[in-house]
Amino acid sequence: MTEVDLRLDARWLIPIVPPGTLPNHSLLVKGGRIIAIAPTALAARDFTATEHVRLSSHAILPGLVNAHTHAAMSLLRGIADDVPLKTWLADHIWPCEQRFVSPEFVYDGTLLAAGEMLLGGITCCNDMYFFPDAAAGAYRASGMRAMIGLPVLDFATPYAADVDGYLHAGLAARDTWKNEPLLSFSLAPHAPYTVGDAGWTKIIVYARQLDLPVQTHLLETEDERAQSLALHHVAPLQRLHHLGATGPAFIAIHAVHVDGDDIEILASQSSHVIHCPTSNMKLASGIAPVAALIKRGINVALGSDGAASNNRLDVFAESRLAALLAKIVTGDASAVPAATALKMATLNGACALGLDREIGSLEPGKQADVISVDLGSFAHAPCYDPISHLVHVTGRDQVTDVWVAGARIVAGGMLARLDARDLAQRARLWQDRIEKR
């Protein structure tokens, strides 16, 4: 008998790698890592576990990865609906941020978002917002895994004055938190149109020196290409490519209006695309050519974007919508089948963040970032294929338990480390302040 810390017996185990569903299998965890996967009958024979959880009507799968969000914007959830990106930013979001964003805002908003994401089965996110130091503190309190983007803009905000200021503050935050096992960092120039060549050049130097990924909003709206051609005489992605930004640690967020040349750059550089279907639809930005990107071999992951343009942080919903959108855009009902959508929500997110050796699938040796989804309700019956059900039938509300690095941080649908009443109270206080503006 091998001693382990945790044994999960699941009705279905969906490892992502290899593809498919393992009925009546168990996951064995020791020291926060998966050490074995076995049929439950064999697990019972070969392992003795300190903690043993029976999930008799559940699927267990890797925790979802929300590969693009602005977590603290949860405090602006639904503050401005039914307006396009430019108006939404210029008339609503930026003025509100200018007035309210502070380390306290970011800590409270990130804590709220982490609680929402964890309850919905998201064990890791890729964040991009001001005051990353405050965000890091919130993630540590929540027990969630996160890659924190260190934002850079050419213009001043309450967080920093200029490119050097952003980089200085961001790298200081990284220095503070770099030994936290669940946190990692990237450089996050906001977009090609908000950071000039000088800024990009500095960012690329730091990224190489410190071995940090670079994430940026790319071609979210149609006019970005024309604007770049007018100002820089080169298309946005070509410009970043010439500056040296692209490569396997380059994360292109949205990539709605990429053309054939852009796709070739992304593919040849082994760069990543984060598809944010709800946000792109809600702001009427356009639809990323996901089927074409996948066909060309580009890694496509999923993001909720911030709660101000979604208005929920729900990767189950994004996976369903990604599957539906790909079908309607291509006119091919076989585009993005359920298994692909679920891989986009898990392993592809891990790949984009450079964390695929640690998370994104249930494989021996990887971190035990695991979620349990109850498929037992009559409202989800019958269940001919659990993978199809995870994408098309259930939702985040069916997540019962969440483990990050083997620690159970959601148990029976309740947060273990965060206090739901405290989170509601923090949200209420910020809502009162913001409504009085």
Added chain:
Amino acid sequence: MTEVDLRLDARWLIPIVPPGTLPNHSLLVKGGRIIAIAPTALAARDFTATEHVRLSSHAILPGLVNAHTHAAMSLLRGIADDVPLKTWLADHIWPCEQRFVSPEFVYDGTLLAAGEMLLGGITCCNDMYFFPDAAAGAYRASGMRAMIGLPVLDFATPYAADVDGYLHAGLAARDTWKNEPLLSFSLAPHAPYTVGDAGWTKIIVYARQLDLPVQTHLLETEDERAQSLALHHVAPLQRLHHLGATGPAFIAIHAVHVDGDDIEILASQSSHVIHCPTSNMKLASGIAPVAALIKRGINVALGSDGAASNNRLDVFAESRLAALLAKIVTGDASAVPAATALKMATLNGACALGLDREIGSLEPGKQADVISVDLGSFAHAPCYDPISHLVHVTGRDQVTDVWVAGARIVAGGMLARLDARDLAQRARLWQDRIEKR
């Protein structure tokens, strides 16, 4: 003090008519009907209630109307994903139906669907399936309101042999159940391409004699127009219009590939369109021009379609998707704002079914079909606008209580008249049979 049966005190009351949100208002119910709406302070002064329910963090609103479904197909939920409509029907659904559909299948499948819909805040649906007699029995057992389509096809199925057979069986079912207060009936020729002119002519005669609405699948896929032009030398809707099918009791389901002429017919005839966004995307059928239909004054309601092509019966999800799709199709982020999406999910459904004098809004005199949605979780906070939250943030899982004609049939998220374990058991038995095929 006026005596009433039921008083609901809600944090927000969303009547749909008039538009907007009433904070801290109460709904007063007597004899199954709404008799007043008042600020809670005044309701406490003026009314004494047999039952008093405090919904301190909830929005109450009219029950949702699922204006197109094939309820019994819940038993085929997820049986064939990622295939287009024609393959889906010809290779998967029709053979399975031919083998299994029976009154028992329809009763069990409809009961399962009714349970799912009620838990998700749907108080009324517009059904279309074989063995409507069995469906009616299931709806009565559930306590749900339904309009039951009496199906007609030119070809034989396990239910009937030919047009006369379908009409005979359907009208007999109507005779059996026509005095049930929560049930109503329509004639449901499957589609222009599956019922010939002779069949349509008979259906139209019966519809006029018996004052029944006519519902049909219309232009769900692109080839229907060419096929009709080749066979009938006229476009599908023009054909039905010439035969006399259109008018204010004509319900066009899907209407994906309507052109300008079709839109003029629908508008001039005051006919209705049922938009089924998930199903249309999942089968890659296309996207109905909802914004154009609404602009032309056509009543557009929402449907889930059957669980075999969705794979859930969730009008909250359809309302969100309708809003998002309209924005992306038009490139206008202000298309189908949240209030419009919520009206599509409630009053517009009631209008399409000819039931808008009875249901679809919270107005004195109407039936008390009411649902309560808890917006109090931190995961939905902050809440700047409850209507936006109902469409973009919450989901069916936040529905706590459901009343139909004043009777509470979901209480605290639990079905009052149906047994969840019995429903799961029925689904399991059918799944076993179908998987052995």
